[in-house]
């Protein structure tokens with residue numbers, strides 16, 4: 001049976017993952033306005049992944065006899081200062097999510113909740129990948145700088161990202 005504190009923390013994480021999905025969808029919509037359809041496609045895929053993360057936790061809560069309680073989803077940011085600013089915001093957000101996952105691991109340790117601890121391993125590993133890929137696109141766009149030709153090619157590459 002899931003400890004009440006753990007249940008509450010996991011419910012909060014479900015909200016954060018759904019908010020992440022919402023934020024990336026908002027970012028996709030922003031890139032549509034910049035005519036960067038590859039960037040938009042990339043963040044639409046990312047939005048779906050975040051929703052899947054929320055569902056993974058949803059299932060874990062139920063498997064452990066807990067109750068999922070959904071809260072309101074905050075309005076995400078809708079405008080950024082440019083293409084690079086949006087990518088940087090995504091990287092910062094992933095770092096925030098990693099911290100949140102680490103706090104959940106700390107709580108699982110404190111409560112000696114070994115099954116949630118094992119469950120969270122997947123998220124710890126996923127966050128390494130998430131931060132790595134979010135930083136990689138920032139670095140690439142910084143290299144491109146003001147080159148319109150390179151941006152065109154990069155946008156095309158971004159659009160090739162397939163759902164995991």
Ligand SMILES: [Fe+2]
Nearest residue numbers: 017020050053
């Ligand atoms: Fe996530």
Ligand SMILES: [Fe+2]
Nearest residue numbers: 020050094130
């Ligand atoms: Fe993520």
